[in-house]
Amino acid sequence: MLAANQLNRPIVVALYIRVSTAEQAELGYSIGAQEQALRQYCGATNRVIYDVYCDAGITGTSMTKRLALQRMMSDAKKGLFSEVIVWKINRLARRNIDLLQIVEELSDHQVGFRSLTESMFDTTTNFGKFGLQIMGAISELDRNNILENAQMGLKQRARTGKHNTRAPLGYRVVILSQSGRKRNTKMEVVPEEAAIVRRIFEHYASGHGLRSIANSLNRDGHRTKKGNPFTICAVSDILDNAFYVGKVTYLKHLDWSKKRRKGKNANPIVSDGMHEPIVPHELWEKARFLRQQKSVVSEKRFHGDLLLTGLLRCPSCGSAMTGSRTNNKDKNGNPVPRFYYSCSKMRSSGAVVCRANSIRKDVAEDYLFVRLKEVLAKPHILRGIVKGINERKESSLKPLQEELSSVNAGIEEIKAKKNRLIELYEMDDFDSAFVSERIKKLDSDFDQLCSRKAEIGYLLSGDHSESVPYKTVHSLIERFEHLLRYSNPDQRKTLLHLIISKITVTKDKKIEKIEMIFDEKTKHHFLNAAPSAPNTAEGAFPFSDGKAPRLEQALTITI
Known part of the structure; x- marks a missing residue:
């Protein structure tokens, strides 16, 4: 650069311009305004512009996405210009470490750097480099403060039930009013898209898998919000989006640009949204229950033609x-x-x-279906099963009753020991420190025994100790058999893996026993009337014959 001045030749420069999407409307930040100011400066100082490198709509925190910047650095390496000029330092980089790295790389190729509005920095001198570092740090601090303030505003919007993101499938953003960059908006339901969302939830609640749902939607010509074919991930994201049930969730992930899905936030903001829900609460809960069940069990067990995969147990090794x-x-x-x-x-x-x-x-x-019908058709078989359930229940209660007697005796013994220690202490027959330590140990043992007493009392009280009625068992098996008989293959396999815990096979290759576990959640979601409309495409495990009996605890039935 000095040689060019000495020869009285014009300096060949590169102009770098950047504006992010959010800055498009800010005064003086537009592409045109920056370029005009830089061209006027070059004309006034006898500088020749080699090229204008422009990154439009790209944030300054991204280095890899700024293709114009990458091209400029490549041209600098080739020696095509001797100086880079920007309107402001933060146009080149938002982070101080990135700014210093770029300037250092330019310097290595004998290319100077100049900011039009911060012209006091001459990067060819040590003081100028130091000043640039200070200015870059101030610029980064300013950016971080802006981001923090913006984040506070977004958090407050989420807490009050307002949306912060783009409209998901089923909704569109409607602008109610606008003043400058500030807009007042609301989410409005798109009926034809909402129907697709409800279909996804109903099919999933009916036992269909993610791939099956995606194939069905694509076969019927439906597309995602971006106009792409449905994938397993797209269906999964819809099923996990609480926005459809009227909730606003914000900050599910922290530092997404760097950590992506690994930055999952354990405490995101969740609030009641101001938008209209698309999915009924009962249907949402049913889908959530299935999602949780399948998250801990291989999807292969729930889907495919082999209904009993993973349920049958090897007679040799289990x-x-x-x-x-x-x-x-x-x-x-x-x-x-x-x-x-x-x-x-x-x-x-x-x-x-x-x-x-x-x-x-x-x-x-x-054999499974024949056995279920047989149990229902022959009352004496089912009565024997119920009798066995109650006998096992009674036999399991006896040890608890014996343990309760032992715990009560232990509690009384500790009370007596504490009283004797207190009497000896009052008579000055024992060292006070020894007595205090001993009482502390007795109090700890006392607390443990009282806690165990409460547990045993709970297990011995109410439904935990009462006999299981024949009617309850008959109703549960009847409903289970009914749904299996009228469900499609996907639904049938889902039901089997939700209700049956294991099927024991003998060494002569015959089924010995089928163990089923019913609890309040499986009963509520799959043995009662469907939460979705009865005339939906899949029916969501319809069963219209009244309500199943209430279950206060899990009930294991072996047939």
């Missing part, structure tokens, strides 16, 4: 049995596929660890 396939031939020599359930441990580790113990798919599944 591992879950999974599907396998063989190809036999009929009398004409044509291949006939046959499906079996086989020990998963044998399939993964080999025959040295366990045997296949295969049971045919149709045999196992037919």
Whole structure:
């Protein structure tokens, strides 16, 4: 640059201009205003403009997305200009570390740097570099303060139930009024999109998987808010979005630009929204219950043609049995596929660890449905099952009653010991420090016994100690069998894996017993009337014959 001046030649410069989307409307920040000011300066100081590098609508915190900046740095490396001029320092970078890195790299290629409105900094001198560092730090502090204030405003909007994000599928943003950059908006339901959202929730609550729902929507020509085909992730995001049930959630993730999904916030802001919900609360709760259940169990267990995958237990090692396939031939020599359930441990580790113990798919599944019908059709079988439930319940209560007697005796013994220690202390027969430490230990033991007494009392009280009525068991199994009979394959498998905990197979490849667990949530969501309308496309496990009996605790039934 000095050589150019000495030869009285004009300086060849590069102009760098940047404006983010949020700054487009700010006075003096526009692309045109920056370029005009920089061109006037070059004309007045005999500088020749090599090129204008412009990043429009891009934040200053991003380095990789600023393609014009990358091109300018490449041209600087080639020696195509000797100086870079910007309108303000924060146009080049918002973060001080990025600013210093860019200026240092320019300096390495003998390219100077100048700010039009902060012209006191000459980066060719140590004092100028120091001043630039101070100015960059002030600029970054100013940016951080702006972001903090903006974040406070967004948090307050979320707490009052106002939206901060783009409208999701099913809604559109309507501008009520506008003053400058400040807009007063509301979310309005888009009926045709809302129907798609409700369909997704109803299908999922009916037992359909994410892939099945996405395929169904794409087959019918539906698209996401951005006009793309539905994917598993798109369906999943809709099912997890509480906005559809009338809630506003903000700050689910922290520092998204760097951490992405790893920056999950344990305490996001959740409030009642000011918008109209699309999904009924009951349907939302049902979908949430299924999402939670499937989050801890492999999706393969819930979906596919093999209904009992993971439910059948190997008679040799107790591992879950999974599907396998063989190809036999009929009398004409044509291949006939046959499906079996086989020990998963044998399939993964080999025959040295366990045997296949295969049971045919149709045999196992037919037995399940036949057994359910048999139990309902023959009252004496069900009465025997109910009797067994109550006998096991009674036998489990006896040890608790004995433990309660022991706990009560222990409590009384501790009270007596404390009284004796207090009497000895008052008679000055024991050291006070010893007595105090001993009483402290007795108080700790006393608290533990009282806590255990309360637990046992709860287990022995109310429904925990009362016999299970025959009518309750009959109603639960009847509803379960009814839904299985009239559900489609996806629904049927979902029900089986929600209700059945395990199916025991004998070594001669026969089903020995089926263990079912009913609790208030499964009963409420799947054995009562459907929360969605009865004439919906999938029905969401419809059952119109009254309400299932209330369950205060989980009930295990083995048939």
